[in-house]
Amino acid sequence: MAKTQTSYSCNSCGATFTKWSGRCDGCGEWNSIVEDKPLSSGPASKSLGASRGKGLSLTDLSTEEAPPQRTICGMSELDRVLGGGLVPGSAILVGGDPGIGKSTLLLQAAARFSNSGLDTIYISGEEAAAQVRMRAQRLGLTDAPVRLAADTNLRNILTTLDAERPQLAIIDSIQTMWADNVDSAPGSVSQVRAAAHELTTFAKTRGISVVLVGHVTKDGQIAGPRVVEHMVDTVLYFEGERGHQFRILRAVKNRFGPADEIGVFEMTGGGLSEVLNPSALFLSDREEPAPGSVVFAGIEGTRPVLVEFQALVAPSPHSQPRRSVLGWDGGRLAMILAVLEARCGIPFAGLDVYLNVAGGMKVSDPAADLAVAAALLSAREDASLPKDTVVFGEISLSGALRPVGQTENRLKEAQKLGFTSVIAPARSKTGSDPGIGVQKMTDLAGFVGEIFGAG
Numbered sequence: 364m365a366k367t368q369t370s371y372s373c374n375s376c377g378a379t380f381t382k383w384s385g386r387c388d389g390c391g392e393w394n395s396i397v398e399d400k401p402l403s404s405g406p407a408s409k410s411l412g413a414s415r416g417k418g419l420s421l422t423d424l425s426t427e428e429a430p431p432q433r434t435i436c437g438m439s440e441l442d443r444v445l446g447g448g449l450v451p452g453s454a455i456l457v458g459g460d461p462g463i464g465k466s467t468l469l470l471q472a473a474a475r476f477s478n479s480g481l482d483t484i485y486i487s488g489e490e491a492a493a494q495v496r497m498r499a500q501r502l503g504l505t506d507a508p509v510r511l512a513a514d515t516n517l518r519n520i521l522t523t524l525d526a527e528r529p530q531l532a533i534i535d536s537i538q539t540m541w542a543d544n545v546d547s548a549p550g551s552v553s554q555v556r557a558a559a560h561e562l563t564t565f566a567k568t569r570g571i572s573v574v575l576v577g578h579v580t581k582d583g584q585i586a587g588p589r590v591v592e593h594m595v596d597t598v599l600y601f602e603g604e605r606g607h608q609f610r611i612l613r614a615v616k617n618r619f620g621p622a623d624e625i626g627v628f629e630m631t632g633g634g635l636s637e638v639l640n641p642s643a644l645f646l647s648d649r650e651e652p653a654p655g656s657v658v659f660a661g662i663e664g665t666r667p668v669l670v671e672f673q674a675l676v677a678p679s680p681h682s683q684p685r686r687s688v689l690g691w692d693g694g695r696l697a698m699i700l701a702v703l704e705a706r707c708g709i710p711f712a713g714l715d716v717y718l719n720v721a722g723g724m725k726v727s728d729p730a731a732d733l734a735v736a737a738a739l740l741s742a743r744e745d746a747s748l749p750k751d752t753v754v755f756g757e758i759s760l761s762g763a764l765r766p767v768g769q770t771e772n773r774l775k776e777a778q779k780l781g782f783t784s785v786i787a788p789a790r791s792k793t794g795s796d797p798g799i800g801v802q803k804m805t806d807l808a809g810f811v812g813e814i815f816g817a818g
């Protein structure tokens with residue numbers, strides 16, 4: 364008889380391996396690989412081709428079905444991130460660091476959806492029902508017709524959902540769920556994967572929408588939400604810095620709407636409140652223009668958002684100068700520094716560079732390149748940019764500035780917030796009357812010469 368092969372899988376991304384190693388080749392996480400316990404010790408099954416399956420009935424692509432009737436909960440930030448409301452029978456994963464506010468968000472969402480007429484069940488595997496009720500009381504939600512239970516046994520939960528047939532079920536969290544037919548501890552890759560699979564297929568076949576809450580883990584003790592990302596229709600991440608009150612709900616995958624859409628919330632004593640004008644919030648602490656500070660006119664999803672980049676450049680006491688970045692991509696920073704050196708003759712060797720997005724926002728828009736370059740130069744030359752100016756544009760390796768999408772929306776947002784001039788790549792589609800002063804630049808060297816009189 365063949366020897367049973369031990370297999371290993373990564374708690375973070377779910378990749379499987381035949382050998383243990385300290386670092387996962389799939390996602391690069393350290394200490395996340397654990398041994399998989401076999402599900403059953405029966406003989407290896409024969410090839411499926413040998414047995415006779417049932418013939419599938421095949422259809423064509425044409426449809427008479429109406430598009431799904433979405434339910435709007437009234438929290439417009441959440442409705443937009445979902446792609447315009449909740450689609451019946453959809454499976455949604457909400458991931459985020461512990462303590463970031465997932466349970467708060469979902470309890471508020473449950474209340475809103477149930478008030479909009481959706482039969483909603485909230486199942487807490489982490490807190491006792493009394494604790495959830497206390498939270499609801501603090502949030503002023505006790506009147507909402509949400510039905511609540513606290514349990515972690517998947518069999519009990521599925522039986523309950525089957526009997527009650529709600530339209531929306533919220534499972535908080537997937538890592539506490541325990542399927543008794545799987546022979547490993549709750550929170551392990553096998554358990555999380557099995558529970559998510561059972562819940563999503565159950566929900567799909569019965570037309571119940573299901574929201575799974577998943578903790579992002581750093582220590583690898585429990586499986587992270589990436590293990591279930593591919594099983595659901597929509598993946599939302601709830602992000603934010605603990606010290607800041609802003610929280611950003613970001614769609615990273617959505618079968619029913621645009622990905623990269625964001626919703627902005629503020630954590631207050633009375634729960635999460637929506638931030639309908641995030642630009643005003645992100646720029647609210649801005650004082651007079653200072654060296655190293657540049658306002659970027661960005662687009663997040665379908666919405667323009669102005670954020671402030673802050674840079675600090677200082678002589679380095681280290682042989683290897685520091686490059687520290689918060690809220691932006693570190694690799695992209697290295698690229699901008701290299702282009703500034705190679706194409707504009709401005710070296711950063713021997714200088715520590717710190718770059719930060721104010722307010723705890725994470726920026727992924729490639730148009731931030733020019734704003735970052737401007738912040739770095741402004742910090743290095745100790746010269747502030749002209750007052751009331753916003754910047755955007757992508758930088759190519761040749762040092763040329765490339766136009767970016769949604770220029771008019773960026774200009775409109777800048778104008779709305781009282782900015783009077785914009786620095787943008789040449790060939791940007793600004794329209795005939797942009798309503799704001801636009802300075803167009805063809806390349807980075809020209810920008811450096813024009814704005815900082817150097818280069």
Ligand code: TYD
Pocket residue numbers: 459460461462463464465466467468498501502630631632633634635
């Ligand atoms: P929680 O929703 O429990 O986080 P998660 O489910 O992601 O682990 O949020 C917990 C934090 O939110 C906690 O540190 C306290 C804070 N909080 C408020 O600031 N205001 C509130 O009204 C509530 C309910 C929580």
Ligand code: MG
Pocket residue numbers: 462465466467489535
């Ligand atoms: Mg929670």
